[in-house]
Amino acid sequence: MAKYSLNVLGGGQEVGRSSFLLDVGEKILLERGVKLNADEIQYPAPVTTNLDAAIISHAHLDHSGYLPKLFVDSHSMCYMTPPTLEISKMLWFDSLKIAGYEGVAPQFSEDEIVETEKYTFPISYRRPVNISKNCSLELFDAGHISGSSMPLISFKNKRFLFTGDFNPAETRLYSGADLRAGKVDYVMMESTYGDRNHPSRAETEKRLCESVQETVDNGGHALIAAFAVARSQEIIDVLHEYNIDVPVYLDGMSQKASRIFLDYPEYLKDPKFLKKALDKTIWVRRDKHRKEALKQPSVIVTTSGMLSGGPIQHYVKTVHKEENSKIILTGYQVEGTPGRKLMDEGILETEADTFKPVCGVEKYDFSAHASQSELLRALNKWSPEKVILVHGDLEVTEVLKAKIEKDLGIDTVNPANGDTVKLD
Ligand SMILES: [Zn+2]
Structure with a gap:
């Protein structure tokens, strides 16, 4: 039986409501996002276990938008960069305002935002911290928005890298994602543009x-x-x-x-x-x-x-x-x-x-996500044993999975919401 696993609560074969539960004996939640459709908000599956830690890669609402609700039942610490917390707070308060004038029930209360801040531990890039008994966390710059990160979780002798949303290309604002995590065992990777390349x-x-x-x-x-x-x-x-x-x-x-x-x-x-x-x-x-x-x-x-x-x-x-x-x-x-x-x-x-x-x-295409060729180049650097594709439409993840297996020969999965991926 596999010792470690990853359960997809949201963001499997879709873009939006990212949320993943990593079980390595200790339970680590990665992301707590919402999916904003034209006329409704969709949420990830509930967290039904006690968490040891939570991590938010960056502030966009499809990664952070449901976090304030988490601390109603969970008192684990949550880790993110300082700008991620500030920008998230701005977006959370704005969602409350929008719910107010649209006359719909808010997703969480102001008190819950305050509570979230209390349980958040801000960390900067490249400063490893212990987040539970056996897990440490190091954040790498993702080059996507201010404070965006790629969390690297180390446990026992394994290394699990989550890319969040990342952009290896230099832009006016950012130098491009820091891909120097070294060799890792597992990569959970975004695949928003996994089937195409961007114009220069x-x-x-x-x-x-x-x-x-x-x-x-x-x-x-x-x-x-x-x-x-x-x-x-x-x-x-x-x-x-x-x-x-x-x-x-x-x-x-x-x-x-x-x-x-x-x-x-x-x-x-x-x-x-x-x-x-x-x-x-x-x-x-x-x-x-x-x-x-x-x-x-x-x-x-x-x-x-x-x-x-x-x-x-x-x-x-x-x-x-x-x-x-x-x-x-x-x-x-x-x-x-x-x-x-x-x-x-x-x-x-x-x-x-x-x-x-x-x-x-x-x-105009000002994408802040890695293109297909950039995704492959990044995987080449990290040379993982297994790739888990998330944050991409089904057809896109299918194209990218086939490309990774053919070009790089790495075992790749594109799980749906509700699926559990075995990790050894
Ligand atoms: Zn994003």
Whole structure:
């Protein structure tokens, strides 16, 4: 009988609600995320055992969003980097706010967020700590968002590496994932883009800035939809680098996320550059700023990244009618979101209306996830005995599993939710 095992509570053959229970005699929970669909939230399976420790790789809600509920029954310690805690808290409080004005039951209470913080032990990269009697934990920089990590768990004579979401490629904000964990026995790996490669970042940046410059030269508005955490800041950096010389406005939760980023400069590649770029932008605080932004040629970087809510709702009402303006998407558009509908059908759904926009609509691939070739290169470095693929759609994990087995000859599984993977 296998001595060790991994139980998939969520995030098996899907992207969202990541949660995994590692059983090595001691019980370690990795991630506690939610899956945010267009009109409902899905949760991982319940934790039905006493935990020895919990670990959160990074702040995105599909990895952290259900954590505050965990401490109702569990009083184990939870480990993450300091920025992961700060950004998660921002996102948790924001989910409560959204539940409030949508009139739905909140997923957890403010008290539970406070409780979560009490049981969280922040650790930085490359500082191994003992998290239970036989397990130690070391976090490697994942290069995905500020504070994102790849947890390495060592127990007895085995090493288990979880990649979380990782990006080995250098971007404006980060130097790229730290792949120097050495030889490991098991890798549990994300497979979001396991079936494809990305266009070069430099090329994408150039195309974006050319398009933005052309738009403002024609007297239009470049309305850039960007996620609050990391994508907005990267876009601001890129616009600064290309010296786009019209006012650049920053609106939405990205302002708060930017402040947290600058509070943790050691988690950025070039904090001074980001600070300069952010200082040059106009932080929208009042309606006056929103009117001003729409009165002159401008760039507006705002949330939500998928056009579902957020201040972008205000801007699209004007921009969609302007032939010389553009709505620019900069991230993955989940099925069922207004952003996806706009891309696929050319129809813009706002909270109140439906339009057929006359402005331009463009999309750029600023992915913060490893591509197929980067995933294979990373595995080559870690040379594990077994690979467990998670955080990817079924078809994508099938393609990647076949590729790993054929090219690298490593035993690979892509478990579904509820499956238990034996580990020896
Ligand atoms: Zn993520």
